[in-house]
Amino acid sequence: MTPQAPTPAYRRLSVEERRSQLLDAALSLFAHRPPEEISLDDVAERAGVSRPLVYRYFPGGKQQLYEAALRSAADELRLCFDEPREGPLLARLSRALDRYLAFVGQHDAGFSALLRGGSVAETSRTSAIVDGVRRAAAEHIMSHLGVADPGPRLRMTVRMWITAVEAASLIWLDEGKQPPAEELRDWLVEQFAATLSVTARRDPQTDALVQALAADA
Amino acid sequence: MTPQAPTPAYRRLSVEERRSQLLDAALSLFAHRPPEEISLDDVAERAGVSRPLVYRYFPGGKQQLYEAALRSAADELRLCFDEPREGPLLARLSRALDRYLAFVGQHDAGFSALLRGGSVAETSRTSAIVDGVRRAAAEHIMSHLGVADPGPRLRMTVRMWITAVEAASLIWLDEGKQPPAEELRDWLVEQFAATLSVTARRDPQTDALVQALAADA
Structure with a gap:
């Protein structure tokens, strides 16, 4: 429930834009908590998108997201x-x-x-x-x-x-x-x-x- | 099959002596190969003792042995x-x-x-x-x-x-x-x-x- 900049999740992003949006969300979370404490749910919430969408981009889950970030x-x-x-x-x-x-x-x-x-x-x-x-x-x-x-x-x-x-x-x-x-x-x-x-x-x-x-x- | 100093495995060692013998064997193996490549079998062979004996001292297995070493x-x-x-x-x-x-x-x-x-x-x-x-x-x-x-x-x-x-x-x-x-x-x-x-x-x-x-x- 931390305040966050409104994310235009409704706008259609290209695959690259979406990926980069998710990585930015992940990096901003990693900046405040150790990677093991960050879930894909947190990233989805931060980016204002659904959890399945995060999984679509990072089917390998948390570890894949972490490495990409x-x-x-x-x-x-x-x-x-x-x-x-x-x-x-x-x-x-x-x-x-x-x-x-x-x-x-x-x-x-x-x-x-x-x-x-x-x-x-x-x-x-x-x-x-x-x-x-x-x-x-x-x-x-x-x-x-x-x-x-x-x-x-x-x-x-x-x-x-x-x-x-x-x-x-x-x-x-x-x-x-x-x-x-x-x-x-x-x-x-x-x-x-x-x-x-x-x-x-x-x-x-x-x-x-x-x-x-x-x-x- | 590397040459090794004869190990007096037949002599009765105290618990502390035995533990320290096993740790020495592990450390000498870790000196030449990364920890993930060393098995408890290798340590047993190096120390000239049985694998069950290594397990008795390190019931947590490889990771416990590595941390003790x-x-x-x-x-x-x-x-x-x-x-x-x-x-x-x-x-x-x-x-x-x-x-x-x-x-x-x-x-x-x-x-x-x-x-x-x-x-x-x-x-x-x-x-x-x-x-x-x-x-x-x-x-x-x-x-x-x-x-x-x-x-x-x-x-x-x-x-x-x-x-x-x-x-x-x-x-x-x-x-x-x-x-x-x-x-x-x-x-x-x-x-x-x-x-x-x-x-x-x-x-x-x-x-x-x-x-x-x-x-x-």
């Missing part, structure tokens, strides 16, 4: 990483992080449930979707850094930072989104620069990047 | 963090990391399966065990740093570093344990110092610690 969220998350290849590198990272943190803030509990693991909805397929996003993030970073063939030390550094960003996001949600997103973003960018500098001491490829970043700032 | 590994991992409160702080961290990396190297696939998520054996209980180890690691660090009441920025920094260490461990296993453990350890210690320094710019509590660390080195 996750895939849709993963696609949205990848879009956050899109950033024109112009201007200082750390400023680009900063803008991508702004979009990422807005995404995290918006999906809240759903984002936590997903990354924390141990959810009943978690399977090797859902883990693969999440890993795909992590890989996409690493590829974006390498591409902005202009590195076509990253060595193991640089790869490890970037993947460690990405994991650390995830951890920070979860803690940030736990702490009621404190510190403010802008401060968290700046701090994450500074951590990125610092972690590269540490690796630069042992790795000529990373060292060259750090010099370039310093010249670029 | 995980709990036993978690206890072992906590012991890695034990370090006398003397000498330079970063040297203590370095010794704890040596033990941690030895543990990771020894448990290999089991460690990966556990932390990667999406395993069929993963439940909210197993996630809670893993989270307990992370919390213990953070508490050890705070206690060595002499901080009784860490503020949110320092807490986030330490938890981010712990997550980054996990990520690095998984990549390290994927890369056939390259770079060598000693290099990885030194690099992780340097990352710890660098990440604290970044936070110190925004947080007086962390700044005081960084000053103390510099004086202590």
Whole structure:
């Protein structure tokens, strides 16, 4: 009985529009409660449609809906990483992080449930979707850094930072989104620069990047 | 039919000895294959005992055995963090990391399966065990740093570093344990110092610690 925007369920939607309407309804529910607590009834109610209609789109039931919603969220998350290849590198990272943190803030509990693991909805397929996003993030970073063939030390550094960003996001949600997103973003960018500098001491490829970043700032 | 150390199955073991023998057998199997591929038969064969005996100790079957093995590994991992409160702080961290990396190297696939998520054996209980180890690691660090009441920025920094260490461990296993453990350890210690320094710019509590660390080195 939560208030909701009037949904034009009577309007004829195309298959794609309907699917996307149901996924949006599911994602908005996942944002406030863990996936195991959301039923198809809840999704139908939220979208203002009948339960059979939800089943028609997701005959595999809850798990199929969850995976489709996750895939849709993963696609949205990848879009956050899109950033024109112009201007200082750390400023680009900063803008991508702004979009990422807005995404995290918006999906809240759903984002936590997903990354924390141990959810009943978690399977090797859902883990693969999440890993795909992590890989996409690493590829974006390498591409902005202009590195076509990253060595193991640089790869490890970037993947460690990405994991650390995830951890920070979860803690940030736990702490009621404190510190403010802008401060968290700046701090994450500074951590990125610092972690590269540490690796630069042992790795000529990373060292060259750090010099370039310093010249670029 | 893998070669194995002769197991004195004929000797009468106490309940605790037997349980621990079965857990050791399970852990050595989990080190090479993901938990979903290990049957109670495998554990019985490895330990040189009958399948009914394994069931007597773990009537809940595979999942119960897996959780008990995980709990036993978690206890072992906590012991890695034990370090006398003397000498330079970063040297203590370095010794704890040596033990941690030895543990990771020894448990290999089991460690990966556990932390990667999406395993069929993963439940909210197993996630809670893993989270307990992370919390213990953070508490050890705070206690060595002499901080009784860490503020949110320092807490986030330490938890981010712990997550980054996990990520690095998984990549390290994927890369056939390259770079060598000693290099990885030194690099992780340097990352710890660098990440604290970044936070110190925004947080007086962390700044005081960084000053103390510099004086202590």
